[in-house]
Amino acid sequence: MAVRVTESALCGEGVVTGTAEFQRWYAERVRNDVAEVRRIPLSALEGWETVPGTGEIAHRSGRFFTVEGLDVRMPDGPVPNWNQPIINQPEIGILGILAREFDGVLHFLMQAKNEPGNHNGVQLSPTVQATRSNYMRVHGGGRVPYLEYFREASRYRVLADVLQSEQGSWFNRKRNRNIVVEVDGDIEVLDGFCWLTLGQLHGLLAIDDVVNMDARTVLACLPFAGPGPAEALSPGGGPGDAVVRSCDSDVGGVHPLTEIQSWVTEARARTELRTRTMPLNEVKGWTRSEYAISHEDGLYFDIMAVDVKAGSREVGQWTQPMIEPRGIGIVAFLVTRIDGVLHVLARPDTRPGYADAIEFGPTVQCTPGNYAPGPPPAHLRFLQSVLEAEPDRVLFDTVLSEEGGRFYHAQNRYMAVETDADPRLEDSDFRWVTLHQLARLLRHSHYLNVEARSLVACLHSLIGRS
Amino acid sequence: MAVRVTESALCGEGVVTGTAEFQRWYAERVRNDVAEVRRIPLSALEGWETVPGTGEIAHRSGRFFTVEGLDVRMPDGPVPNWNQPIINQPEIGILGILAREFDGVLHFLMQAKNEPGNHNGVQLSPTVQATRSNYMRVHGGGRVPYLEYFREASRYRVLADVLQSEQGSWFNRKRNRNIVVEVDGDIEVLDGFCWLTLGQLHGLLAIDDVVNMDARTVLACLPFAGPGPAEALSPGGGPGDAVVRSCDSDVGGVHPLTEIQSWVTEARARTELRTRTMPLNEVKGWTRSEYAISHEDGLYFDIMAVDVKAGSREVGQWTQPMIEPRGIGIVAFLVTRIDGVLHVLARPDTRPGYADAIEFGPTVQCTPGNYAPGPPPAHLRFLQSVLEAEPDRVLFDTVLSEEGGRFYHAQNRYMAVETDADPRLEDSDFRWVTLHQLARLLRHSHYLNVEARSLVACLHSLIGRS
Structure with a gap:
């Protein structure tokens, strides 16, 4: 499966929708799907x-x-006690992408969708992006197209199906079902939908505010890691080859996965976090x-x-x-190549809204204006290294929006910045991990926060980069 | 690793502590460690x-x-709304077992420990069984022996290290760190502790109320599954061989693990469970x-x-x-052999105290007196099949105690009952799964409830049974 996903990632041009055709279609959606x-x-x-x-x-x-x-x-x-407003959304919604092969290449059915919080209106969404109230039609809306493929997923080929958390500072224990279903038969393409390869989606990820958060988190859950994809590579190569090797489960990382899991278990056991809802x-x-x-x-x-x-x-x-x-955030992985294999510097991220207190987050995750002077907490420690990196060390740098159904004009600058493989960067707050290790953890809930998942999708988009 | 664990399971006699010597030691502990x-x-x-x-x-x-x-x-x-008292214990304690090879066989350092809730006083516990308040010495007690091996686990060989839930009807989101650490050097054996093989522990699991809940859940998290253990087996054989094959990750189950995971994701997405603490x-x-x-x-x-x-x-x-x-519960897996591989009939179990609403539970889990007449819910559906099984179909049947530090005289009758492999037993509430699939899930939190984990340890104890 990892090989099929990699092949789709290497197809920058689609079989169904050529890139020029996509651009015309998308521009038309942006023009016509306007909300006030x-x-x-x-x-x-x-x-x-x-x-x-x-x-x-x-x-x-x-x-x-x-x-x-x-x-x-x-x-x-650093702050032993605080109060805050938070969104309680106990329902589990569906973020589902339909996949299908055309001429032997996996394509994904994406939707151009206007959300009230998107500063630019339309962005590319999963095939289905629906809360339970939404698809149970509590507010009397129309039926959600393509919903049946995900509600009866066991009848199809399920490529990914896992509950994942969302912003742990803004949502109290919210999760959505991230699901990718592959089908064989003919699928009617409704108005507002189009088939794209992973390579096409990866190209769009490099443009500000096109691929929405819901699409990114589902793409991150694709089975992009497994044995095989690195076999055809020659030694050396660019960041793209380092990503492919990092996705190959036959290629080792500097730490075994059991050690990474023990590290997060230890962090969870050590961290006391008590939350209680209170009157707003x-x-x-x-x-x-x-x-x-x-x-x-x-x-x-x-x-x-x-x-x-x-x-x-x-x-x-x-x-x-x-x-x-208030303000645009910075979300960044420091990355390095160890024996030609891309590693990312992961950090246990504690937020009140995580059901399990801690999930792995990006190396840096902050809105700089929110912090007082003083010794920086872990999630700020490498902020300057990221912002002051030499341009040739910046592998990814795009401003992307967060969920436009709940967040108004919420944007983060997503970055991947290469650094030298310095073991001294590792302490109790940081570890070098590979993408296939993250992919293993992504089959389960409670391991990668939504910002880290977005960055995993962004890093995967480097495949093919020389 | 699976092979080393299996070898220890096949050693019914210990290198360090002979079984006769154990019995003398244990009887003495029972006699002398008395609490009022x-x-x-x-x-x-x-x-x-x-x-x-x-x-x-x-x-x-x-x-x-x-x-x-x-x-x-x-x-x-079946009951859309209820109130109940529940224990809130947000601290994460340590349930740790120290392992060491003697003459090439893994042994485990067990403790004879009196807990106030044990109706029989002393039971066999993990090396360390301590709440955080306990080991941080909030009540001014003595230091917890062997604690350092678990608090500094990364210095040793970690065989298992994962947070696991406990009784979801009695605890609100409680978890403990289940951890097994293997050491090489000399370890002083303090008064009240002794080294046993897994085979010896398995023998003791067949005796009522000897191996306590904390020991059972940690044993269930041992890496007993992996490639290799079934290689030496001839076709056929007894339940013991069926267990060994079920632990061998090279031997398939009737459902792929991705399908089992998708099934639990679907159940979680479908189940609305909202809990809120309220005045007692x-x-x-x-x-x-x-x-x-x-x-x-x-x-x-x-x-x-x-x-x-x-x-x-x-x-x-x-x-x-x-x-x-009130009353003794029944906790049972229906099991079957499919192509000589033991499968257990797992059920998504919903309890208010699970952080993730649903974990896999045993086929049957109930205290019969608690239920009114009428169509039985899933966790009762096979109660009669279990209680009325022919004696030669009952592979395991022992009364075991639950945590004696919080529960007073809490006992369940743990059973494994063989049935014919009937695919009609599978519906949205039940699936046949192998032990190596459960072992894969046991590396993570939120998958197997504590009763299912106890039963996994009990099923593993069938190794060697002809």
């Missing part, structure tokens, strides 16, 4: 209520999601004004509300609360 | 308080554990009397309190709340 998104007062939310007593913002149906308060205690952390109107350090619930120092994020008038969505007009982050 | 455990009124708990307002029972230090209320909503379950004095259907918090129908369990006077424990006298279940 307007910031409104929190009190103007329709169908949502501020719950008396707690101040929670909840949908009157009891479905969708709730904005709640969270009390977080981490006695050994009692969260310390946050205040509610007409248009937003904001931190008193103007940091982190706001809870705000939008009114959406959309042409192509199942429901033409609605209002909803969203999270609007 | 007395039921006391809840109000007589010392160092614990009933929190005003909520009625929670909490230790005054803020450590150890808390008895809280839990509101559970499972809209599609407001849990519906439960009342507090002088000696217990009990369900109004006399079902499930009681929260009660004990006074303990122990000779050998770090602290000589203490009081604590405990859970006392």
Whole structure:
């Protein structure tokens, strides 16, 4: 399977949709699928209520999601106790991509989808991107196309199927089902959908704000690692070959996987993290004004509300609360080549919203403005190394959006920066791991956070780069 | 590694401690390590308080554990909403077994340990069985022997190291670190400890209430599966050979592991489970009397309190709340041989205390008296098949205790019952899986519940059985 995925990654031109044709189609979608998104007062939310007593913002149906308060205690952390608003969305949605071979090459059915939080409107999404309320049609929308392939996945060839977490500082234990299903028969291509090779998707990943977060996390869960793909390579080569070797499970890494797993077990056992939901109107350090619930120092994020008038969505007009982050984040892996094999510097990332307290995160993950001067915590330690890297060491550098259904204009600059293989970079906070080790862990929940998964998809896009 | 574990399992006699010598030693421990455990009124708990307002029972230090209320909503379950008391123990403790080769055979350092909830006092425990409060010496006890091997595990050979859940109806998201470390050098054997082979431990598993729950769950996490162990077998053979083949990762199962994982992903995505802690004095259907918090129908369990006077424990006298279940449970795997390979009938088990809502449980897991007449839920469906099986179909049948540090006289009858390989037994609630598939999943958290892990250890004990 790893070989088939690699072959699709090497096809920069599609059999079904030529790249020029894609560009025409995509430009047309961008032009025609326009939504009007307007910031409104929190009190103007329709169908949502501020719950008396707690101040929670909840949908009157009891479905969708709730904005709640969270009390977080981490006695050994840099901040031992804080309060914050957080989104509670207990339903598990489906992020599904349909795959099919055309002329022996795997293609993926992608959707051009407008989300209210996308600053540029349309982005490329999975075939199905639907919450449970959404596909159970709680708000009376139309049926979700292609849903049946994922709800009855056992009838098809399942390439990936795993629950994965999303932003652990903004969501309380939210997960989505990341699923890729391969089919054989004819599939009608509906308006707004098109078949692309992995190579085409990889090309689009290098353009700011085209491939959305949901597509990236599903692509990261593809079985891109396994035995075989590095067999045909000559020694040496560019970053692309180092990625292929890193995906080959017959090629070793500097640490065995059991050691990496023991390292995360130890970190979880050591880390005390206690969270408790609390009334939103009692969260310390946050205040509610007409248009937003904001931190008193103007940091982190706001809870705000939008009114959406959309042409192509199942429901033409609605209002909803969203999270609007303050500033653009930096999300970066330091990478290195050890014996020609790409390794990434992984870090145990602790967030209140992870069901298991810790998942592996990128080397650097922060919004620089949020931090006070002083000794940097682990997730900031290599920020300067990343920002000041020589241009020829920067293997990937693209601004990408986070989920446009919940986050308003949320963007991160995703980077992969090469450094020398220095074992001194490893301490209790960092380890060099290969992509096939990450792929092994990605078959399970609770191992890679959503930013690391995005970066895995970005690193995979280096295949073919000389 | 699987071969070394299998070899130790085939050694019914130890190199270090002969079985006769073990029996003398164990009888002496049972005789001399006596504790006086007395039921006391809840109000007589010392160092614990009933929190005003909520009625929670909490230790005054803020450590150890808390008895809280839990509101559970499972809209599609047989009971869509209920309240119950539950233990909240956010700390992650260590259940660690030290391993070492003697004359080429792996031995495991076991401890004879008295726990207040054990109806028979002493049972065999892991080398280290300690909560974090315990080993950080919150209550001022002595140091925990052999702790350093597990806290600095990366200096040794780690055979297993994974967080595993415990009883999901009694604990809210509790996990312990299950860890096995192999050492080379000389180890001083302290009073109360002894080296045993896996074969010796397996012999003891067939005796009621000797090998405690903590030992069983750690043994289940041993790397007993892998390539190789079945190579030397002739076709046919008894249940022991079927177990060895089931542990051999080169021998296939009826379902590929990816299909099993997709099945649990689908079950998790489908199951709506929402839990919320609530004041203990407001849990519906439960009342507090002088000696217990009990369900109004006399079902499930009681929260009660004990006074303990122990000779050998770090602290000589203490009081604590405990859970006392009503009745002895039945925990059973239906098993079958398919092409000579043992398969067990696994079931997705939903409990409010699992961090991930669902883990694989045994085919049958219940306390029969707790259920009303009517169509049985999945975990009861095969109860009669198990209880009425012909004696020659019963491969394992032993009463074993649950954790004696939190549960008072909690016992389950653990059974493995052979049945014909009938594919009709499989529906959305059941799948045939092999032991090496379970072993693969056991390297990760959130897959096998503690009862299933106990049964895996019991099934492994059939190795050598003709």
